[in-house]
Amino acid sequence: MAVVELRDISANYGNNRVLSSVSLVLAQGEFVAVLGPSGCGKTTLLRVVAGFVEHTGSVSIAGRPCEGVPPHKRKIGIVFQDYALFPHRTVAENIGFGLRLRKLPRAEIAVKVDGLLTLLQLRGLADRYPSELSGGQRQRVAIARALAVDPQVLLLDEPLSALDKKLREEMQVELRQLQQRVGITTMFVTHDQEEALALADKIVVMDRGRIRQEGPPAGVYVRPRNRFVANFIGKSNIFEGRAAGRDGEDLICTIADRYGMKIRSEGDPQLPGAKIDFLVRPERIRLRPVSGTPAGEGEIPGTVRHVVYLGAHQNVHIALETGQVIEAEASHEHTWQPGDAVAIGWRPEDALLLIED
Amino acid sequence: MWNRRHTGLKIAGWTMAAILALPLIVLLGVSVNPGVEQVFPPQGFSLRWYANLANRHGFIDATRLTLLLAVGSTIVSVTVGLLAGIAITRFDFLGKDLVLTAILSPLIVPQVVVGMAFLVTLSSLGIVTSVVSLAILHCVITLPFAARVIVSALAASSRSLEEAAQSLGASPVRAFLSVTVPMIRPGLVAAAIFAFVTSFENFTASQFLVWDRTTLPVELYNFVQTESDPTAAALSSLILLPVIVLVILFNSFIGQHMFSRK
Numbered sequence: 001m002a003v004v005e006l007r008d009i010s011a012n013y014g015n016n017r018v019l020s021s022v023s024l025v026l027a028q029g030e031f032v033a034v035l036g037p038s039g040c041g042k043t044t045l046l047r048v049v050a051g052f053v054e055h056t057g058s059v060s061i062a063g064r065p066c067e068g069v070p071p072h073k074r075k076i077g078i079v080f081q082d083y084a085l086f087p088h089r090t091v092a093e094n095i096g097f098g099l100r101l102r103k104l105p106r107a108e109i110a111v112k113v114d115g116l117l118t119l120l121q122l123r124g125l126a127d128r129y130p131s132e133l134s135g136g137q138r139q140r141v142a143i144a145r146a147l148a149v150d151p152q153v154l155l156l157d158e159p160l161s162a163l164d165k166k167l168r169e170e171m172q173v174e175l176r177q178l179q180q181r182v183g184i185t186t187m188f189v190t191h192d193q194e195e196a197l198a199l200a201d202k203i204v205v206m207d208r209g210r211i212r213q214e215g216p217p218a219g220v221y222v223r224p225r226n227r228f229v230a231n232f233i234g235k236s237n238i239f240e241g242r243a244a245g246r247d248g249e250d251l252i253c254t255i256a257d258r259y260g261m262k263i264r265s266e267g268d269p270q271l272p273g274a275k276i277d278f279l280v281r282p283e284r285i286r287l288r289p290v291s292g293t294p295a296g297e298g299e300i301p302g303t304v305r306h307v308v309y310l311g312a313h314q315n316v317h318i319a320l321e322t323g324q325v326i327e328a329e330a331s332h333e334h335t336w337q338p339g340d341a342v343a344i345g346w347r348p349e350d351a352l353l354l355i356e357d
Numbered sequence: 358m359w360n361r362r363h364t365g366l367k368i369a370g371w372t373m374a375a376i377l378a379l380p381l382i383v384l385l386g387v388s389v390n391p392g393v394e395q396v397f398p399p400q401g402f403s404l405r406w407y408a409n410l411a412n413r414h415g416f417i418d419a420t421r422l423t424l425l426l427a428v429g430s431t432i433v434s435v436t437v438g439l440l441a442g443i444a445i446t447r448f449d450f451l452g453k454d455l456v457l458t459a460i461l462s463p464l465i466v467p468q469v470v471v472g473m474a475f476l477v478t479l480s481s482l483g484i485v486t487s488v489v490s491l492a493i494l495h496c497v498i499t500l501p502f503a504a505r506v507i508v509s510a511l512a513a514s515s516r517s518l519e520e521a522a523q524s525l526g527a528s529p530v531r532a533f534l535s536v537t538v539p540m541i542r543p544g545l546v547a548a549a550i551f552a553f554v555t556s557f558e559n560f561t562a563s564q565f566l567v568w569d570r571t572t573l574p575v576e577l578y579n580f581v582q583t584e585s586d587p588t589a590a591a592l593s594s595l596i597l598l599p600v601i602v603l604v605i606l607f608n609s610f611i612g613q614h615m616f617s618r619k
Contacts, residue, residue, distance in 0.1 A: 052520060071523040072532075084521035088539050098525030149525055 001028045002063075003185040004153050009048055009057035011041075018044045019055065020209045026153065031179055031186045033200035035193060037232070041209040042189045046155050049187065050076050062152045077146030077184075081158045083138045085130040091141050092117070092126040098149035116144040119178070136167050143175075147182065154179075156188045160195060172198055193233050197221065205229050226356040227277065236279040237326040238354070243274045250348045253278070256322040259300045262348040277354040284350035285328035287316060290341040299343040302326075307336050318342060381597065388590035395587050406591040416592060419576035422488065426572065427556040430495035431503075434552045435545060437496075438503035443533075446511040457508070464501040471498065472565030479566070487570040494562055499552035506551060510544025511537070550607055554600075 004026040011019040018041045026032050034042045047053040049061070051071035059066040061074055085094050092113050099109045117123050120140040130138055139159055146154055159175075160168045176199050179186050190196055196203050197217045204214040205228070213220055213229045224230040227238060241253040241261065250262040253276050263278050290301060302320040316328045316336050328344065330336065383397045390396060391403035410416055438460075444450070445457055463471055471494070479490045514537050522532035538545075560574040567575060573596070581589050 050520070050524060052523075070528070071520070072526050072528050074524075076524055078521060078524040080517040080521060082515065082517055084515060084517040086518060086522075086536055097522070101526040101531070145521075145525065155524075 002026065003028050003030075003061065004049060004187065005058075005060045006045075006048070007058045009045070009055050009059070011044055011048060011053055011055040013044075018209050019048070021057070022206075022209070022211055023057075024204060024211065024214070026185050026187060029183045029185055030201050031176070031188065031199060032202045032204060033188045033190055033196035034204045034206060035190055035196040035232070036206035038191055039208075040206040042191075042206050043157055045206070046078075046157055046187060046189050049153065050074065050078055050155055075149075075152045076155055077149060077151035077153070078155045079139070079142045079146050079157065079159045081161060083130075083142040083159075083162075085138060085141055085145070087130050090127050090129055091122060091133070094130070094141055095144045095148050097145060102149070112148060116148055119147075119181075120144045135163050136171060139163065139171065143178070147184070152185065154184050154186045156186065158190055159188075160190075161192070168195075175199065197233070203233075205232060207232075223352065224279065224354065226354055230279045230352075230354060235282050235327060237282065237285065237324075237328075238277060238279045239324070239351075241276050241278075243272055243276055245272060251276070251353075255300065259322070261298060261300070261346075261351070263351040263353055264348040265353050278351050279354060280346045280351050282315065282327045283329040284346055285326065286345045286347075287318075287328050287330050287334070287336075288343045288345070289334065290343050296343070299345045301341065301343050304336050304338050304340040304342055306338050316342075318344060320344070384590055385594050385597075388587050388594045390587050390590075393586045395585060395590060406587040407595070409586075409588050410592055410595070413588065415576055415580075416573070419571055419573045422491070422570055423557060423573040426491055426495045427553050429492060430499045430556045431549050431552040433496045434499040434503040435507070435549050437500060438507040438548060439545070441504055442507040442511045445508055447516075460504045461501045463498055464505075468498075468559075468561035472562035475562065476565040485568050487566055487568045490566045490568070491563060491572065494566060495556045495559065498559060498562060499555045502551040502555050503548040506544050506548040507541070510541040510548075514540045547607070550603055554603065 002025045004024075006022060006024045009019050009022045010017065022041075022045060024032075024045075034045060036042045044053055048055050049059060051059075051066065051069065051074050061076070066074060086097065089097070095116055096109045096113045099112060104112075113126070117126055120143060122137065122140055122144065125133065125137060125141075130141065133141065139162075142159070143154075156175075160171055163171060172195060188196075188199060200217060202214060203217050203220045205212045205220065207228045213225045215223075220229065221233055224233060224236070230236040230238060239255055239261075241255040242257075244252045244254045244260060246252065247262065249264060249266055251265040252260055253263055254260050263276070288299070300320050300322065302318040305317040305319050305325065307317070308315040313329050313331055314336065316330050317325060318328060319325050326344070336342075386397045386399045387395045388406060389402050389404065390399045391401040391405065394400075441456070441460055445453060475490065475494050475497075479485070479493070484490055518536045518540070519529070519532045522536045523529060527535060558574060559572070560578065563572050564575045564578070571579075573592075577589055577592060
């Protein structure tokens with residue numbers, strides 16, 4: 001069942017269009033990461049759900065249309081980037097804030113606050129003020145406060161960005177476990193692709209106010225539909241070529257009018273001469289030293305530019321004879337030196353056709 | 358080396374403090390003179406000039422008016438300053454900068470000009486009652502002080518706090534009252550003190566609007582033009598009292614909140 005349904009949302013800041021006909025559905029209990037570079041409209045989208053932004057199009061939460069419903073009647077929980085804890089209230093008062101507004105009996109509030117303190121491992125901190133807490137504790141208080149009012153949907157605006165790397169990774173795991181235990185539908189805004197891949201059931205990639213692709217993390221990583229997603233999620237080498245024919249289930253594509261390369265492509269017929277964009281991930285590039293045998297069929301010659309040692313593997317930057325510079329991930333079987341002549345290639349199934357611009 | 362410099366600084370500091378305090382000490386001394394001369398050191402100790410204040414109906418009336426104006430203009434300027442502050446910090450509208458400049462302009466325009474402008478404007482409008490004209494004047498004069506402090510307090514309070522409160526079920530008004538107001542409370546108190554003091558001590562502009570009644574500073578000035586006994590010194594000493602209370606209040610409340618916040 002759809003808990004949050006956004007249909008054809010557009011929004012402007014002054015003359016700037018920040019969202020262009022965005023439609024998105026969050027199913028019950030789903031953890032959706034909205035991913036994109038800063039300024040792509042992802043935070044605005046979250047604020048549309050919360051009711052803080054004027055927009056066209058429709059929002060409904062738990063089947064109820066939200067048009068004209070102010071934020072305080074929307075049954076949402078938000079965790080802001082700066083946590084927005086009330087500085088003059090204690091941890092317990094912060095968490096109980098929404099419950100007191102609902103005029104629940106004092107004993108009931110105490111029980112509920114107590115439960116949340118336990119759930120988020122904040123026992124013993126009930127009487128502290130936010131200024132006396134660490135970053136991770138503040139964030140847990142912010143989550144507890146948002147959960148206290150039993151919202152239909154939890155909105156998280158870059159909640160981990162203020163934490164250092166180690167704590168951030170710990171909190172990722174914790175956040176995911178908590179979300180699953182509580183079973184709450186969650187919309188998580190982030191610019192960090194690893195965070196999105198690690199946490200979400202569904203990733204929504206945004207750029208310049210539009211959704212460029214959505215789907216499960218593995219799907220988006222393995223099958224990016226366009227250049228933007230290919231570059232934003234994981235590293236990509238993007239090649240441009242022209243369709244030259246077919247060889248069984250493979251499409252033959254010429255690069256720089258010289259090198260015939262194969263791309264696995266079931267079904268979609270490409271007119272000969274049609275322009276084709278495709279990508280090969282660095283870890284899928286095959287490298288071969290060219291000592292005696294020159295680059296053969298299905299290979300492109302090049303020269304090693306420089307090598308970055310990364311422990312488990314090495315990143316080899318290669319200037320191809322087509323003029324393009326690509327990156328390949330290589331094992332330590334062979335030691336690469338700048339200036340080495342190489343030939344690159346790939347298995348047809350490792351080349352991914354980009355079906356949009 | 359360091360110690361000597363320290364001593365030098367101390368001496369300089371205490372000298373400055375003494376120079377600041379000296380006139381006030383002389384004033385207090387003069388006020389307790391038993392005779393009609395204003396001399397220092399006093400030739401004895403007497404509170405007769407303090408007692409004499411009770412007979413000076415002009416002073417009593419002026420005090421009443423001054424306090425009324427100070428309290429009234431404080432309430433008005435803090436309220437208007439708060440509303441203007443909300444508008445300026447929370448909303449975008451055409452001519453926002455102009456509004457802010459207009460509110461703050463009495464800070465820059467010389468008081469003599471303000472007083473003169475009010476005199477000609479109000480008399481041409483036929484408003485020639487001191488109470489009404491002074492009330493308007495004092496609200497205008499105190500507003501920039503209150504507004505400045507409140508605008509910066511509001512600008513410093515994070516918008517996301519109010520939004521967080523709203524997401525938890527508070528209406529926008531409720532969110533403002535329960536989250537933002539406590540945060541800007543030191544600013545509101547400072548604004549009120551600034552406004553009160555500004556109104557209470559205003560002389561330059563107020564003296565233009567003496568029709569039927571006037572304020573304490575103006576009355577005091579008029580008095581010393583014609584009389585030379587220590588009554589004025591006694592009154593001035595009495596005025597010091599609430600000022601000292603306000604300074605202590607300011608230091609303990611605002612100082613604590615504004616400057617030692619971690």
